[in-house]
Amino acid sequence: MKIAVIGTGWVGLTTAAVFAYLGNEVMGYDINEKLVRQLQSGTVPFFEPYLEEFVRRELAARRLNFTTDPATALASAEVIFIAVGTPPTADGCAVDMSFVSCAAIAIGENLKPGKFRVVVNKSTVPVGSNGWVESFIHQGLEKQGNMGAVDFAVASNPEFLREGSAIADSLYPDRVVIGAVDERAMQTLTELYRPILEQDFTPPPSLPRPAGLKKVPLVKVNPVTAELIKYAANAFLATKISFINEIANICDLIGANVKDVALGIGLDHRIGCAFLNAGVGWGGSCFPKDLMALIREAEGYGYDAKLLKAVCEVNASQRLVVVRKLQEVLKTVRGKIIGILGLAFKPNTDDLRGAPSLDIIRRLVELGAVVRVCDPVAVQRCRENLRELPIHFCTNIHEAAEGADALVLVTEWQEFVTADWEEIFSVMRTPVVIDGRNALNKKFLEDLGFVYRGVGI
Ligand SMILES: NC(=O)c1ccc[n+]([C@@H]2O[C@H](COP(=O)([O-])OP(=O)(O)OC[C@H]3O[C@@H](n4cnc5c(N)ncnc54)[C@H](O)[C@@H]3O)[C@@H](O)[C@H]2O)c1
Numbered sequence: 001m002k003i004a005v006i007g008t009g010w011v012g013l014t015t016a017a018v019f020a021y022l023g024n025e026v027m028g029y030d031i032n033e034k035l036v037r038q039l040q041s042g043t044v045p046f047f048e049p050y051l052e053e054f055v056r057r058e059l060a061a062r063r064l065n066f067t068t069d070p071a072t073a074l075a076s077a078e079v080i081f082i083a084v085g086t087p088p089t090a091d092g093c094a095v096d097m098s099f100v101s102c103a104a105i106a107i108g109e110n111l112k113p114g115k116f117r118v119v120v121n122k123s124t125v126p127v128g129s130n131g132w133v134e135s136f137i138h139q140g141l142e143k144q145g146n147m148g149a150v151d152f153a154v155a156s157n158p159e160f161l162r163e164g165s166a167i168a169d170s171l172y173p174d175r176v177v178i179g180a181v182d183e184r185a186m187q188t189l190t191e192l193y194r195p196i197l198e199q200d201f202t203p204p205p206s207l208p209r210p211a212g213l214k215k216v217p218l219v220k221v222n223p224v225t226a227e228l229i230k231y232a233a234n235a236f237l238a239t240k241i242s243f244i245n246e247i248a249n250i251c252d253l254i255g256a257n258v259k260d261v262a263l264g265i266g267l268d269h270r271i272g273c274a275f276l277n278a279g280v281g282w283g284g285s286c287f288p289k290d291l292m293a294l295i296r297e298a299e300g301y302g303y304d305a306k307l308l309k310a311v312c313e314v315n316a317s318q319r320l321v322v323v324r325k326l327q328e329v330l331k332t333v334r335g336k337i338i339g340i341l342g343l344a345f346k347p348n349t350d351d352l353r354g355a356p357s358l359d360i361i362r363r364l365v366e367l368g369a370v371v372r373v374c375d376p377v378a379v380q381r382c383r384e385n386l387r388e389l390p391i392h393f394c395t396n397i398h399e400a401a402e403g404a405d406a407l408v409l410v411t412e413w414q415e416f417v418t419a420d421w422e423e424i425f426s427v428m429r430t431p432v433v434i435d436g437r438n439a440l441n442k443k444f445l446e447d448l449g450f451v452y453r454g455v456g457i
Pocket residue numbers: 006007008009010011012029030031032035083084085086099100102103122123124125159160161162163285286
């Protein structure tokens with residue numbers, strides 16, 4: 001099929017590369033000229049494993065290309081994905097839908113009469129946005145004088161990929177959700193996703209198909225339900241994390257071990273072990289804004305989403321649990337050298353949006369600590385985000401540890417977990433480790449002589 005993808009960030013670029021890999025002809029369109037130039041030359045300017053390899057291969061195979069011209073992108077497309085950002089507004093209280101409305105107007109201005117087209121909303125949007133997008137497309141069509149002459153339908157196809165495993169999540173998803181009223185739109189999208197649903201494509205050598213994966217379920221619903229599924233999925237995952245963090249705080253008080261509690265409850269099939277890792281809480285580009293959006297959505301109908309609000313409150317306070325632990329051990333942190341290990345909101349990404357590290361660093365600076373930071377890939381983005389703060393950027397854990405009073409693990413990158421802790425012990429001023437992800441070996445570190453504090457262990 002001929003596909004256009006509007007917005008070539010994490011979601012759009014992954015979608016474009018994966019559908020090209022599956023044999024479709026894909027044109028990525030973005031308003032960011034620099035990004036498009038980089039993509040045209042095969043460079044992906046953010047860190048996502050395998051994505052650059054995919055983009056290069058599909059560019060070479062001429063199944064994938066990029067443009068800043070919406071008319072070129074839409075000229076022959078049968079399916080048009082909207083994958084632009086939906087960040088929170090500046091006051092953090094609503095979803096900024098301006099990128100989606102601009103994309104929808106651009107679609108309306110450039111769609112020409114002829115064949116039937118499906119416009120697919122892949123961006124995470126407030127419930128009811130399907131009809132709203134359609135109205136902006138009509139606005140664009142009206143502008144070009146083609147109102148009524150263009151046959152199209154809008155569908156919702158929420159994205160569940162995780163940064164750090166975006167390609168694998170797209171090739172081997174747990175489910176595909178399609179929300180459409182128009183039967184032709186449902187059929188077109190079912191056909192487009194058929195290789196993924198049937199799992200009958202040849203897997204890329206670098207990302208083999210998970211053992212036992214035979215078929216992927218398709219959830220066919222109406223657009224409003226599809227939109228709510230996305231918000232509900234993120235709200236549930238965030239709830240699981242906040243839940244285990246609350247249990248971890250109780251463990252700390254009563255002397256139980258949250259890792260064992262998580263195992264003990266997670267082995268119950270009704271609960272499951274995933275997303276039960278206690279620590280500094282959730283972040284990222286999606287959970288914070290999506291929970292806020294769902295709470296606002298409910299408020300719009302006069303419903304007070306008390307549970308979801310509590311999930312956010314627990315998370316906000318959990319971010320600073322490592323600062324409280326530092327104060328317990330060091331008493332004052334003023335003037336103390338604290339090394340922050342990990343900046344990205346999780347390993348295998350350089351995305352800092354909503355990262356707990358940012359709140360932790362700001363709080364430590366407020367308290368007068370001398371803050372050093374290191375991360376295998378996110379340091380450059382952190383420099384841009386925290387320009388105003390007097391923090392020291394280190395190239396590796398050893399540089400952060402030299403003469404430090406404490407190290408705080410905030411992102412569980414493998415290279416921190418497997419670092420030479422014996423050598424690190426020998427260069428620190430006071431050997432204190434606060435493990436904000438419960439990822440380090442407590443006994444091993446304590447045997448080396450470290451003062452170790454995890455979260456709920
Ligand atoms: N990042 C994730 O892990 C993830 C996962 C699932 C869903 N989502 C959702 O997917 C959507 C996209 O997220 P992302 O992380 O890929 O965002 P992103 O910020 O990485 O990328 C968005 C891209 O859209 C481009 N853009 C903005 N307005 C445009 C326009 N009018 N026309 C063309 N291009 C335009 C931007 O230049 C940017 O390159 C969001 O709604 C997000 O909530 C993200």
